[in-house]
Amino acid sequence: MATPDELFCWEGDWGLPSVSTDCLVVLEISIISVGLKSQDQTTVEEKAYAQFAGAPLKLRKMSNPWRSPSGSLPALRIHQKETLSRPSDIIIHLRKQKYNADYDLSAKEGADSLAFISLMEEKLMPALIYVFWIEPKNYVDVTRRWYAEHMPFPLNFFLPGRMQRRQMEKLRLLRGDESLEAGEEVEKELYHDAVECMNLLSQRLGSQKFFFGDSPSSLDAYVFGHLAPILKSKLPNGKLQQHLKSLDNLTNFCTNILLLYFPRDGRENSNQKPLVQHDSGDFDHVPNKRRKQFLSALVALGAMVSYALLTGMVSIQHIQQEALEEPPDLQAIEEEGDG
Amino acid sequence: MSLAAEAFVSQIAAAEPWPENATLYQPLKEDQILLSDCASSLAVQAYLRMCGLPVQVVGRANAEYMSPSGKIPFIHVGKQVVSELGPIVQFTKAKGHSLSDGLDDVQRAEMKAYMELVNNMLLTAELYIQWCDNATAAEISRPRYSSPYSRPLSYILAYQKQWEVRRKMNAIGWGGKTLEQVYEDVSQCCQALSQRLGTQPYFFNKQPTELDALVFGHLFTILTTPLTNTELAERIKSYSNLLSFCRRIEQTYFEDKSS
Numbered sequence: 214m215a216t217p218d219e220l221f222c223w224e225g226d227w228g229l230p231s232v233s234t235d236c237l238v239v240l241e242i243s244i245i246s247v248g249l250k251s252q253d254q255t256t257v258e259e260k261a262y263a264q265f266a267g268a269p270l271k272l273r274k275m276s277n278p279w280r281s282p283s284g285s286l287p288a289l290r291i292h293q294k295e296t297l298s299r300p301s302d303i304i305i306h307l308r309k310q311k312y313n314a315d316y317d318l319s320a321k322e323g324a325d326s327l328a329f330i331s332l333m334e335e336k337l338m339p340a341l342i343y344v345f346w347i348e349p350k351n352y353v354d355v356t357r358r359w360y361a362e363h364m365p366f367p368l369n370f371f372l373p374g375r376m377q378r379r380q381m382e383k384l385r386l387l388r389g390d391e392s393l394e395a396g397e398e399v400e401k402e403l404y405h406d407a408v409e410c411m412n413l414l415s416q417r418l419g420s421q422k423f424f425f426g427d428s429p430s431s432l433d434a435y436v437f438g439h440l441a442p443i444l445k446s447k448l449p450n451g452k453l454q455q456h457l458k459s460l461d462n463l464t465n466f467c468t469n470i471l472l473l474y475f476p477r478d479g480r481e482n483s484n485q486k487p488l489v490q491h492d493s494g495d496f497d498h499v500p501n502k503r504r505k506q507f508l509s510a511l512v513a514l515g516a517m518v519s520y521a522l523l524t525g526m527v528s529i530q531h532i533q534q535e536a537l538e539e540p541p542d543l544q545a546i547e548e549e550g551d552g
Numbered sequence: 553m554s555l556a557a558e559a560f561v562s563q564i565a566a567a568e569p570w571p572e573n574a575t576l577y578q579p580l581k582e583d584q585i586l587l588s589d590c591a592s593s594l595a596v597q598a599y600l601r602m603c604g605l606p607v608q609v610v611g612r613a614n615a616e617y618m619s620p621s622g623k624i625p626f627i628h629v630g631k632q633v634v635s636e637l638g639p640i641v642q643f644t645k646a647k648g649h650s651l652s653d654g655l656d657d658v659q660r661a662e663m664k665a666y667m668e669l670v671n672n673m674l675l676t677a678e679l680y681i682q683w684c685d686n687a688t689a690a691e692i693s694r695p696r697y698s699s700p701y702s703r704p705l706s707y708i709l710a711y712q713k714q715w716e717v718r719r720k721m722n723a724i725g726w727g728g729k730t731l732e733q734v735y736e737d738v739s740q741c742c743q744a745l746s747q748r749l750g751t752q753p754y755f756f757n758k759q760p761t762e763l764d765a766l767v768f769g770h771l772f773t774i775l776t777t778p779l780t781n782t783e784l785a786e787r788i789k790s791y792s793n794l795l796s797f798c799r800r801i802e803q804t805y806f807e808d809k810s811s
Contacts, residue, residue: 299725324744328665331672383723389622413661 220303221281221288224274226359227445230475231274234341235300236287238438242304243270244474245314245429276363278372304431314431322425326432329417329424332410337439339387340407340453345442346380347395350449366505408456411440415460422469429470436463437470570605570647574629577618580611583699585624586692587777588678593625595769596637600627601805602760603649613700641762651761659756663763666748666755670763673741674770676726677734677784683717685731687780739787742771746791753800760801767794768801 220243222236231237270289275281281288283298289306290296297303307313315323345356360373385393393399414436418424424432443453444467458464578593579585585593593609600607607627612618619626619635626635627643634643644650652660682693697713698706721727726734745767754760755767771794775785788794 299728301725320743320747321750324747325662325665327740327744328662328669328748331669332665335668335672386720386723389720409664413664416657416661417665419658 218292219271219273219290221273221275221286221290223286224276224363226363227442227447228471229441229445232359232442232446233286234338234438234442236438237441238434239287239289239300239303240272241429241434241437241470241474242314242431243307243312245431245434276360277365277368279368314429314434317428318425318430322430326424326430329414329432330435332413333435333439336406336410339384340403341439341443342380342384343395343400343403344448344450344453345446346377347384348400348448348450349395352377354449355446366508404452407453411453411457411460411463414440415463418462418466420462423466433466433470437467441467441471568630568647570644570649571630572606574605574607574627576600576607576609576625576627577612577615578609578625579615580613580700582611584613584696585611586682586696587773587779588675588682589624590777591675591678591770591773592623592637593769594773595766596625596627596640598768598801598805599637599641599651599762599765600644602651602765603644605644605649637762637766651759651765654759655756655761663756663761666745667763667766669741669744670766670770673737674774676721676724677738677741678770678774679717680721680726680729680734681731681779681784683714684721684726685780689714691780735783735787738784739790742788742791742794746794749793749797751793754797764797764801768798772798772802 220239222240223231223233225231229237230240275286278284278286281298282290282296285298287300287303288296288298289303291306297306315326318326344351346352357373357377360376361369363369364372381393385391388399423429424436440457440463443457444464446454448454576593576596579589597607597609615624615626616622620633621635623636626633627640629643632643634640641650652663655663681688683689694710694714698710701709718727729737749755754764756763771788774788775795775798779785
């Protein structure tokens with residue numbers, strides 16, 4: 214059998230299997246439709262895996278986007294060759310492999326889920342970008358800090374900032390407003406849309422367990438992926454979280470999916486919660502020790518070489534001069550030899 | 553439109569009835585307007601006709617720059633200027649004209665979701681085809697978009713617009729799509745709309761809503777606008793209930809007034 218496809222995702226925190234919405238959506242859809250084969254496999258996942266014993270996925274959680282084959286997360290590597298990085302492409306690929314999370318839906322339910330996914334992309338996504346990346350206090354205290362603490366050494370200085378600039382650019386283009394900045398007015402408008410979207414989702418869900426009856430579909434994965442980060446993160450500016458918590462059925466829906474499909478992450482968090490902050494210092498040492506040693510050696514070597522070049526060893530010029538002088542001599546010799 | 557302004561507008565709006573001289577502004581119909589703008593404008597016209605509110609359509613070369621949000625179309629009613637379908641629906645609602653009052657909560661949620669589906673997929677696909685398909689951009693979009701302006705300015709404005717749309721496409725992950733994938737998305741969207749419509753006359757049975765106006769605006773415009781090839785219209789033509797839906801709205805709301 215061919216090597217299994219590999220799914221690369223951001224690692225999790227706050228009791229979530231991953232911190233990124235896109236990763237959460239892809240993860241949840243793959244679990245529903247394929248069943249993941251991962252180290253932290255759990256009973257439900259095992260069951261799902263047993264049902265679809267065909268070609269399972271291998272899950273790789275990481276906190277370094279540069280180690281993903283596409284340079285961004287999530288990404289799906291197929292047979293060690295091709296790499297897909299857009300969530301929609303990954304889902305279409307899974308669907309082509311007959312792993313369809315919406316297999317049980319009627320055509321009309323399929324249409325409804327497409328519509329509600331669009332609703333979230335238009336109304337909820339801009340607010341999510343704002344909450345995590347643009348709102349100054351949230352960004353500095355939570356988002357940037359999380360990424361800076363989890364990324365390996367040289368990347369943690371510039372990647373979080375670059376990710377923020379990208380999200381800012383995206384939000385500006387989505388809103389068609391070139392000079393958009395964090396501010397009360399923008400915040401109000403975005404939250405207004407997001408709150409309306411949450412209310413609509415809550416009304417649609419009603420008292421059901423999932424959006425279409427008793428079994429989950431890709432719409433459930435999208436809703437979970439968009440709402441769970443708001444629900445679980447501990448942001449200083451938590452207006453959206455407050456509103457979400459007032460919608461009981463959506464809150465229950467999220468915790469339910471966490472319990473059913475990611476019981477490990479939920480449990481880990483509840484045990485580790487007080488430890489996380491103390492540990493973060495030691496945490497960094499262990500996994501990156503080799504790389505840090507290598508990098509510091511590299512930096513030291515670089516410093517020594519540049520010092521040597523700047524002060525004494527000017528041998529480069531000599532070599533260049535020789536190189537320029539040599540060819541005519543050689544030609545002359547050759548001509549002599551011919552003649 | 554900002555929320556504060558919105559609240560203010562709806563307060564005033566409630567006080568005044570709909571005037572006779574309401575005007576809808578859009579780019580010049582014959583040689584400037586593009587598919588996506590034409591669709592959005594037609595959607596607003598259909599909505600206002602469904603509400604029974606008279607409006608006079610006026611073409612202006614600089615409509616895009618007159619609009620408060622920079623988007624087409626906008627209406628000028630009494631002392632207020634409101635742009636785009638969403639705010640216009642709220643505006644008319646404040647004046648006591650609404651099409652979606654008869655819906656329950658779940659239906660209203662579904663209506664909003666389907667409206668976003670049209671915006672998210674059909675409108676984006678129209679923009680993609682207009683500006684990211686090189687043949688369409690060179691033959692139709694750039695010349696038409698810049699037709700009111702003279703030589704150096706027309707180039708600058710057209711390429712500026714194209715550049716802006718392409719950046720947006722990249723930001724929302726459509727940048728890497730091929731034309732074929734975009735047609736696929738349009739088919740998927742139409743399939744969903746067709747399923748939802750079923751055999752009903754309108755999306756929520758007997759009464760038209762703003763969703764019907766929006767879907768009509770986009771589908772009718774795609775069906776009647778000549779492009780470099782007919783693939784986009786062909787995709788819609790395979791859904792017969794959507795075709796008869798367009799014909800029904802055209803006959804009910806547009807033909808009796810023009811004849």
